[in-house]
Every structure is written in C-alpha cells, then in structure tokens.
Amino acid sequence: MVTGRAGFARREPNRASHACALPASAANAHSMGILSKIFTWWDGATIGTLLNSSLTGEHVGTDAQGNRYYRSKKPGPLGNERRWVIYEGANDASRVPAEWHGWLHGAFTDVPESNLPPPKIWEADFTPNATGTAQAYRPQGALERGGNRARATGDYDAWTPDS
16 A cells, blocks of 8 residues: 555555456456445446346347346336346447347347347457457557658648638
C-alpha cells in the first residue's frame, strides 16, 4: 500500500514482476465480490436484472457464446412482447449473432434455433469487437503506428479557405 496525496492508502498498480498476479478484471471481480453483482452492469447482469428476468421473463434460448435470451411472460400495455439478452461476460452488443439480433428486434416471432438455415461455408466465426484494444486495426498513418504515411499524390489538392 502507498499513501496518496490526501493521506489515503491506495493499492500500488500491478507490476510485471509479479508472476502470479491475476489479470485486472479477475482481480477486480474477486475483490468486489457481491458488490460488483449489485452495482456493475458492464460485466454481466446485476442482481436486479437477474431477479427481474427470473420473475417476469421466460428464458427462450442461449446462443453459442452463452448469451441468454428472454421474453416477457405477459404482454405490455400495448400488447407488445418485451425481449432482452443477458450477456455472458462483458456487455457488448456486437456479441449478439445476427439471427438473435433479428429476434430481439421483432423481425420474426419464433426463436432463431427453430428456423435457422444450415450454415454456409463462407460464414466466419464470431470475432469480438477490438475497438479500443491493442488488437484494434490501425491504418498506416495512425498515431499509434507512428503517424507516418505516404505523401499525397498529385490527384489530391488540400482545401484552403482562400480557394
């Protein structure tokens, strides 16, 4: 522990020399325990969401990534059916497969598992959204790659306020 500016004790950040250190997400989940389930929504569902889903929702299916899909047991005041997903792990909407996305938005009434065509040979497996991570695509000229790019060729004229 290190004493911070205001005299409060704070934990030192993990150092690479700690060979048995847990990843940050695992360490946070372990240290937060039940509090993280009560107050955090970005890494799975809160206790309130899980409780509401079990009381007012009907589990209709699970996709290959472990995301669980629900619909309301009773129709809403306008007769509509409410549908939602509880993510397995981080809440990232790009983790919802296309067929379940269509079901969530009411494109069809039956659950996708009952009316899926066989997969095509050209269909790729899911890859997570890498935006904001070290694995994100960075084109040549991006600041993260040094900011150098080839000069513009003669077919480009930069705009200036005078022209």
